[in-house]
Amino acid sequence: MAGGAPGGVEVRATTYAGVRNRLLAPSWIVLGTVVLAPVAMMLVYSFLTKEFRGGVIWQFSLEAYDQFFFDRGLFGDDPPRIEWTYIGIFWRSIWQAALATLLSLAIGFPTAYFIATRPANTRAIWLFLVTIPYWVNLLIRTVSMKFLLRDEGPLNNFLVGIGLLDTPLGIVNTNLAVQIGLFYSYLPFMVLPIYAAVERYNFALSEAAADLYASKWVTLRRVVIPAVRPGIIAGCILVFVPSLGAFLAPDLLGGAKNFMIGSLIEEQFKGSAGNWPFGAAASMVLLTMVLVILIFLARPNARAGQGRA
Amino acid sequence: MEADTIAIDVRDAVKRYGTFTALERLSLAIQDNEFFTLLGPSGCGKTTLLRMIAGFEEVTEGEIYLFGREIDQLPPHARPVNTVFQNYALFPHMTVLENVMFGLEMKGRDRQEAQARAGQMLELVQLSGFAGRKPAQLSGGQQQRVALARALAPEPRVLLLDEPLSALDLKLRQAMRSELKSIQRETGITFIFVTHDQEEALTMSDRIAVMSAGRLQQLGDARDIYERPHNTFVADFIGETNLFEAEVLAADPNGGVSCRLKNGLTVEARSERPCAMGDRVHLSLRPERLALVAADAGNGEWPGTVRETIFIGTDTQTVVALSGGLELTVRTQNARRDQAAPQVGDAVAVAGDPGAARVLED
Numbered sequence: 001m002a003g004g005a006p007g008g009v010e011v012r013a014t015t016y017a018g019v020r021n022r023l024l025a026p027s028w029i030v031l032g033t034v035v036l037a038p039v040a041m042m043l044v045y046s047f048l049t050k051e052f053r054g055g056v057i058w059q060f061s062l063e064a065y066d067q068f069f070f071d072r073g074l075f076g077d078d079p080p081r082i083e084w085t086y087i088g089i090f091w092r093s094i095w096q097a098a099l100a101t102l103l104s105l106a107i108g109f110p111t112a113y114f115i116a117t118r119p120a121n122t123r124a125i126w127l128f129l130v131t132i133p134y135w136v137n138l139l140i141r142t143v144s145m146k147f148l149l150r151d152e153g154p155l156n157n158f159l160v161g162i163g164l165l166d167t168p169l170g171i172v173n174t175n176l177a178v179q180i181g182l183f184y185s186y187l188p189f190m191v192l193p194i195y196a197a198v199e200r201y202n203f204a205l206s207e208a209a210a211d212l213y214a215s216k217w218v219t220l221r222r223v224v225i226p227a228v229r230p231g232i233i234a235g236c237i238l239v240f241v242p243s244l245g246a247f248l249a250p251d252l253l254g255g256a257k258n259f260m261i262g263s264l265i266e267e268q269f270k271g272s273a274g275n276w277p278f279g280a281a282a283s284m285v286l287l288t289m290v291l292v293i294l295i296f297l298a299r300p301n302a303r304a305g306q307g308r309a
Numbered sequence: 310m311e312a313d314t315i316a317i318d319v320r321d322a323v324k325r326y327g328t329f330t331a332l333e334r335l336s337l338a339i340q341d342n343e344f345f346t347l348l349g350p351s352g353c354g355k356t357t358l359l360r361m362i363a364g365f366e367e368v369t370e371g372e373i374y375l376f377g378r379e380i381d382q383l384p385p386h387a388r389p390v391n392t393v394f395q396n397y398a399l400f401p402h403m404t405v406l407e408n409v410m411f412g413l414e415m416k417g418r419d420r421q422e423a424q425a426r427a428g429q430m431l432e433l434v435q436l437s438g439f440a441g442r443k444p445a446q447l448s449g450g451q452q453q454r455v456a457l458a459r460a461l462a463p464e465p466r467v468l469l470l471d472e473p474l475s476a477l478d479l480k481l482r483q484a485m486r487s488e489l490k491s492i493q494r495e496t497g498i499t500f501i502f503v504t505h506d507q508e509e510a511l512t513m514s515d516r517i518a519v520m521s522a523g524r525l526q527q528l529g530d531a532r533d534i535y536e537r538p539h540n541t542f543v544a545d546f547i548g549e550t551n552l553f554e555a556e557v558l559a560a561d562p563n564g565g566v567s568c569r570l571k572n573g574l575t576v577e578a579r580s581e582r583p584c585a586m587g588d589r590v591h592l593s594l595r596p597e598r599l600a601l602v603a604a605d606a607g608n609g610e611w612p613g614t615v616r617e618t619i620f621i622g623t624d625t626q627t628v629v630a631l632s633g634g635l636e637l638t639v640r641t642q643n644a645r646r647d648q649a650a651p652q653v654g655d656a657v658a659v660a661g662d663p664g665a666a667r668v669l670e671d
Contacts (some may be wrong), residue, residue: 209364210385210400211464212412222411225401 039287046280054274064281085294086264086282093260096250097177097243101181101190102238105232107183108190112231115191116198127195132186138185142248145181146172149253173255174287188237190304197231199222233297261286315376315670316341316467316499317362322371323522324357331357333523334371339467339501340516341376344493344503348510349520350546355503359469362501364388367409376466386415391460392469396476397452405431412463418565430458450481453504457492467499474509486513507547511535519543535579542671544593551594551637560584568592572633576612576661580668582634591669598641598665601627601657607639610658613637622636627651627660 028220030270046064066072069087070080115126133141147153149171156168169176205227209219247262254260261282268279315341324332332354339345347355360366362373366384369627373381391412399408409430413423431437434454444452453473460468470489474482477526490513493500500629503511510517515533517525519534519542527539538544541552555568555576566580568590578592602610616636620643627639651657 074636202398204394204396204398207363207385208364208394208400209411211363211390211392212459213386213415214411215386218415223400227400229402256321 011039042280042283046277046284050275050277054269054276056276061277064275064277065163067283068281069280071097082239089259092258092260092284093262096178096182096260097240097246099163099179100243101240102209103179103183104187104190105236108187108235109232110192110196112191113198116195116201122262123199127192130191133184134188138248142181142185142252146177146183146252149180151175172253173257174244175254175258177253177262178250182243182246185246185249186239186243189242190235191304193226193234193238194231197228197234201227224227228271237297240293244290245286314341315339315374316343316406317501318374318377319358319362320372320374322358322361323369324354324366324477325369326609332361332368335523335525336425337518337525337528339499341499342497344490344500344502344513344515346504346505346510346514347435347520348507348517348519348546350505353520355505355520356471359392359471359501359503362467363390363392363469384608389465390467390469391463391465392471393453393456393460393473395473397444397453397456399455399459401442401444404440405436405442405444405447407445408455409459410429410461411463412459416463424462427458427462430462431455433495434458450477450485453477461492461496461498465498465517466495470500470502472503473503475504476508481507482630489513499584511547519546521546538593538669541591541593544591544667544669549553549596549638549640551596551599553592553635554595555590555592556587557584557586557590559586566590567665568668570633570635572631572635574631576666577663578666578668579664582668582670584668591671592666593669594661594666596626597624599639599659601629601635601639601651602660603642603658610660611637612656612658615653615655615657617653618651625650627657629657631659638643 045056047060047062049059049061049063051057066080067083069083071083072078072080111130115123115130118126149270151168151172151173153169155171156165159165170181170296180277186280201224205223206219209223210216214222244260245262246260246267250258250260250263251266265279266288268274268282269276315338316338319335319337319339322332322335323330323474334355334616335358337358347358349355357366361368361381364380364383364387368381371381372379375388375390400411403411404426406427406502407429410420410423413426414420418426428437428440431440434457436451436458439447439451439455444455447455447552453476456473471659473489474485477485486509489500489502503560514531516528516530517534521542527534527535527543534543535547538547538550544550545552553570553576555570555578557566558569558575559567560580560583564580566584568578569578570576576592576594579591584590611631613631615627616630617628619628621627622643624640624642627641629637629639631637639659
């Protein structure tokens, strides 16, 4: 310190840093043991050799990644071609997750806006209603959804009963069923952050826009949405990421044909038929993809934040 | 005046929220080109009236006309009026220039034209160098100017200003007063200005509507409402005054009224309305029209004792206790140093110039 501050000030500063580190320690320990260590383990496993009964042999190998990206024929000695099977599964997963995100946004934004514009004393009730499904385990909810959607289920019985359909829709075991399952599972994750953003929104801005000749739609597009954008991005991330790795909805509602990444990875670690390095490699590819998407999504958000500072 | 020079015509407007009446049957005609102020304490209905003109509040009853055209059923974006909001309500994600251009774009001006016009507006409010900034990077006073430029840019027929200066500090507020006034003169746009600050109202307005409890109390220019307040509310709210209840002893046809206060003192007052002997009336005496004189002058002065003196820079306020528990505030300029300042406890007498006391009309 150029000003020649007495030593006491610096002592206090280091003490403060020490206190801060001690207070942060539990967070670092939790983060380290449940996030960083498992990811590091997966990274290591993905470069090891597979053991046939499940597990790994501690020998460096690129085989897991090779198997993921390249097809070398039945005996492994053909010239390598791109392996489309897994990339296809990834591609379908991204589409499903993106669609579920858009659908959640389309339904979640008006819902959140509606709740945030209710009188303050009734908002808690609406939020409570949104979170009620979370009192029941996701597995049970997904199975229930299958019962609702199956050919002899209430939905089809109703549609056939009122004469709208001659034969049941046959939704179960299609991409549509997976889509409905994902949308249903993660919708509240879209509603809550957008609600928080809309609740903080200064509605005088909407009045100002109307005063300056903007119609309601233009006001929504040019003023409301940009102002609550951080909430929208948070909601999209919270729906997209778990949808991408989901395995319950694809397994139970999509059947064998509509495999998603989550199911593919889950399979590799189940029983003795699995392939741990391959599962780990697929996880790493998924993780990389999610990170790239997050960085892409967070960037405009960060820029808006800087502008406001 | 021709009917077409009335900018805003409010006819029998009523606003109710459930059982609460925010605005009681109010009629008001605001001239084109006028700097018109709605003045009153918070909750008097002035902002409600402004928001009804802007279209943010529906009228419960009555009509509002803009240059002869009924607008009270139109949505805000269809009314050719613009508003400067109390906390500016600038769009935080847009630059200053984009904020000012917004209304022009919405009116369908092409981008180049809108940009040129927005540039002119920023020049008008002396913010030309700030076009690329975000509102959060500006001071309160600068944000206020952007809000003004944004509202003026689409060339509204009437500009509505909702306590636009209340968030600024005193110096800035005073500077903005004269600036607002000169912008109003330059642009020729009708300004409707809402404030609770009487000094703002008195210094800027062509006409002032004093409001209280959802009612119009008095309408007139600054001198009118200051010197000829209609009722106790206006007399008390505008400036400072001494209010007394009195009984009329005699009244002449020219408006001269002789009154007796509760403590028996007699006061010669002026009245705008006819009075009859025995009427109970309210009197208003402005402190600056009273003077302290030597206690023994003996010509209609009121004897009393100095209770308190307050030095307020240019003036000194002296509170004088009269007989019968009445008190009177006298304001004297400190420039007049011809007599020693009275001390607390001194015996003094108070004299008023002719017409200092006014009979209020309510």
